[in-house]
Amino acid sequence: MARGRLITFEGPEGGGKSTQAGMLIGRLEERGLEVVYTREPGGTKLGEAIRGILQYNTAGEAPCAESEVLLFEASRAQLVRQVMLPALERGAWVVCDRFFDSTTAYQGFGRGFPVEMMETLNQFAVGDAVPDLTILLDINVSLGMQRCAKRQAGHKQQYDRIESEALEFHEKVRQGYLELARRHPQRFRKVDGMRDVEAIAADVWKVVSDVFFAEG
Numbered sequence: 001m002a003r004g005r006l007i008t009f010e011g012p013e014g015g016g017k018s019t020q021a022g023m024l025i026g027r028l029e030e031r032g033l034e035v036v037y038t039r040e041p042g043g044t045k046l047g048e049a050i051r052g053i054l055q056y057n058t059a060g061e062a063p064c065a066e067s068e069v070l071l072f073e074a075s076r077a078q079l080v081r082q083v084m085l086p087a088l089e090r091g092a093w094v095v096c097d098r099f100f101d102s103t104t105a106y107q108g109f110g111r112g113f114p115v116e117m118m119e120t121l122n123q124f125a126v127g128d129a130v131p132d133l134t135i136l137l138d139i140n141v142s143l144g145m146q147r148c149a150k151r152q153a154g155h156k157q158q159y160d161r162i163e164s165e166a167l168e169f170h171e172k173v174r175q176g177y178l179e180l181a182r183r184h185p186q187r188f189r190k191v192d193g194m195r196d197v198e199a200i201a202a203d204v205w206k207v208v209s210d211v212f213f214a215e216g
């Protein structure tokens with residue numbers, strides 16, 4: 001059985017990663033593929049507990065910036081061993097909502113930790129579970145925030161710890177993602193996330209078709 005494929009969605013918040021991941025999975029399943037959806041941080045019991053700590057301080061205090069990095073990596077290492085590698089090895093496709101590029105973008109470019117250090121930690125956490133394709137849903141920070149504010153108001157939710165960071169932080173993250181896409185052109189495809197859902201989905205499908213299903 002051929003190894004499955006790993007596709008990750010990345011980008012600033014509000015770019016529509018979860019929405020587009022769901023739509024892509026529908027299209028892949030129509031082709032008869034087994035698809036496993038997961039997300040970071042989370043996707044395992046340990047990872048979901050870490051998610052609470054990272055987003056809502058459920059340990060009773062906020063992690064310091066160094067702990068934050070290591071908690072993301074711990075959640076990731078567990079997800080890779082428990083969910084991703086077994087799925088890929090049995091030939092399933094895995095679609096993941098955020099993965100290690102989020103650490104490089106948020107903790108590296110955003111918080112200012114050395115990018116090379118984040119990449120070394122990422123590599124330790126994931127081993128050879130490197131995405132075959134990373135779709136960067138690019139969106140300007142204020143539009144992303146507006147979308148999230150609308151959703152938050154609808155669900156009467158609080159902003160989480162990282163969403164509550166200043167606009168300048170989120171702008172550094174966005175620029176970091178654009179830099180990563182330039183550095184890794186083989187793996188990254190940038191899609192404009194500022195349009196309507198259907199237009200974005202059509203572009204996402206074109207990218208996936210070109211990368212995986214092109215004739216010849």
Ligand code: Z5A
Pocket residue numbers: 012013014015016017018019020040041072098099100101102103104106107147148150151162163193194195196197200
């Ligand atoms: N983080 C980190 O710092 N380091 C790491 O290593 C990792 C993560 C892995 C995870 O939060 C946080 O952790 C995240 C990064 C950080 N923090 N921030 N900021 P999360 O998983 O809860 O949230 P998120 O990943 O940022 O996703 P999101 O905010 O839910 O956005 P999204 O998935 O990109 O978008 P969505 O849920 O599909 O859509 C958001 C809203 O917009 C929703 O109401 C949709 O109906 C609407 N939407 C979606 N598409 C459209 C279009 N095209 N037009 C209009 N409205 C739309």
